[in-house]
Amino acid sequence: MNLVNAIMVGLKEIWAHKFRSVLTMLGIILGVSSLVGMSALVKGMENGMKEALIAIGGVEKVRLEENDLPAYQQTMADQAVGCTMNDVYALQKSAPLIKMVTPEMRTRDVTMTHGNRSFTPWNFIGTWPNALEMNQHVVEYGRMFNEIDDEQARNVCVIGTAVRDSLFGSPEQLGYEYNPVGEQITVKHQPFTIIGMFEHYESEQDRKAREFAKTQPVQLVANTNGPAKSRGWGGRRSSGGFVFSMKNNTVYIPLNTMWIKFRATAGSNNIPDARLSNMSVKVADVELMDQAIQQAHNVLMHTHKGLEDFAFQTQEDWADNINKAIKNARMSGGIIAAISLLVGGIGIMNIMLASITERIREIGIRKAIGATFSDVFIQILVESVVIAVIGGAAGLLTSMGLVNFLAFLSPTDNTPVITVNAMMIAFAFSVGVGIMAGLFPAFKAAKLDPIQALRYE
Amino acid sequence: MALIEVRNVSKLYHLGGEEIRALDDVSLDIDGGEFISIIGPSGSGKSTLMHILGCLDSPTHGTIKLDDTMIENATPHQLARIRNQKIGFVFQFFNLLPKLNVLQNVELPMVYSGFSSRERRERALAALKLVGLENRARHRPMQISGGQQQRVAIARALVNNPKIVFADEPTGNLDSNTGEAILELFRKLSQEGRTIALVTHDPEIAAVTPRRIEIRDGKIAKEVDPRLAGLDRGMAVQKQNANQVA
Structure with missing residues (x-):
């Protein structure tokens, strides 16, 4: 069975269970878009930190x-x-x-x-x-x-x-x-x-x-409670x-x-x-x-x-500090987003396991007429990857909406910036998760004994 | 030279510490072009024999030679290739994939043998024509009758030009008229030179084949072979020995 065929079969299988597939993909969609969104936020933060450095002439x-x-x-x-x-x-x-x-x-x-x-x-x-x-x-x-x-x-x-x-x-x-x-x-x-x-x-x-501030109605009376007080220095300016x-x-x-x-x-x-x-x-x-x-x-x-x-x-110290802060932010955000992608992957694995249990008879038939271990293995694996790829692509689209939403939520913060790098990494990650999630169900399906699979009701 | 040579094949199962001999020292030859039936009550070991002959399973002891290839210690991968290239199966419950249409079901074995899609289509249509269902190619298995489904299954079994077709209770799930027609189709295919083995518990069905092998308790109990002039095997051997003595 060649790859194109396997992909077509996978797509058909996904189409046959639309709602279930969409729910499964949702895990990947959220994972990918949170990864891209997080990276966009960090990038915006980085731009904000760097603009003062650039304003004095750069490193x-x-x-x-x-x-x-x-x-x-x-x-x-x-x-x-x-x-x-x-x-x-x-x-x-x-x-x-x-x-x-x-x-x-x-x-x-x-x-x-x-x-x-x-x-x-x-x-x-x-x-x-x-x-x-x-x-x-x-x-x-x-x-x-x-x-x-x-x-x-x-x-x-x-x-x-x-x-x-x-x-x-x-x-x-x-x-x-x-x-x-x-x-x-x-x-x-x-x-x-x-x-x-x-x-x-x-x-x-x-x-x-x-x-x-221009778009907000003018506040005529300062919002004060109690006696006048100084609110102290610092913290107000970026x-x-x-x-x-x-x-x-x-x-x-x-x-x-x-x-x-x-x-x-x-x-x-x-x-x-x-x-x-x-x-x-x-x-x-x-x-x-x-x-x-x-x-x-x-x-x-x-x-x-x-x-x-x-x-x-x-200005190397300044630049180093910025890089260090960005690295930390990226690391912590990346780990959280990666965990959510991982959860999406577990969702895929779960649904693939349910799906092969439903299709034991089909797998038995396919094996009886000559499907080898690798034929079945690739078919199930491709199906899982196809779910992940579609989810990943949809996640990239949603991430744009997510980033716009984040920008809308805090209009005075640095604008989050989506980078091509982040999108590629997130997409590659989702494909990787799809492969990882498919390995075990694919192995389980491919290992089935054709006689027992044919008898399965 | 026989198409299939079975020598001293035994199949043992272990169930709860108890050893079950599903097949016990069976030897058998099947020639190319033969139309034979394997009969026996349920639990007699006929299905196990078919699974072993059909390379779905491998024997505990003994050897099988299929089309000049020894399939002793074959890996699951090699067994799958043999099933794909040399063997066709027809099952009692048709076992068509409900999500694929008739044509796609017939194409399925060729998907695993790597034909181009055009060649697959041509050969699948030819096979459907052979069973008289070329005008049902776009239907789903659920949209056609049981007899038609079984014909599709036969077309699927034939499409890779196998050396032998195994039919496991092919009429078991059909009414008698439709079953008749399916048996008629097998007879026709046999006359065209195909090797077909029917596995059944019903002596009436077995009666359509010239050669009949009866299995009981994992052994060949009785064999009717037209080449030995309607004598059972033991008598035939005696007769042969007598001839040699004479």
């Missing part, structure tokens, strides 16, 4: 900061120059594992004024135009400054939405989105032109909560919330403008080799992170005359 971004000299070099502390433009050029020329270098000169004591409003941003940074790519910024209005702005040290700036909100009013206050491009502002008594504004950065959860508000609190100006107009506040000097607050580098390949850092280290040891007055700061 491939490494910050290079000044550091205290090691104890044995302390005597040469006056020779330590810190990060300078010279380092930037040296890394660009001599470290091929480093894809991009962005110098930064930053200060915090800067007040920006427009009319009667003023604001002090957290990050007031003089940098190169490539900071846009380095720090994953997106310009929503206007443009980023370019090399000519930098070369000529023009008084131009690109601001984050938090700056706009303070100087011109937020969309919530105004009721519309104010475009500040072209506005003149004063920065430390210098006139500056806003030439661009970044988009508003927020985590997916915050964005959803904000959009969800883990990456700080990263996003920092990012919104950014002002970029050309590096040369910073160096020429604000070098005192930025802690720089006026010699041609300008001193930087820090620099960011992007490694070409995260897999080669250690090698890239070693390479950069070697280059910098050269430019720093052997003085190790710098340190690298990576």
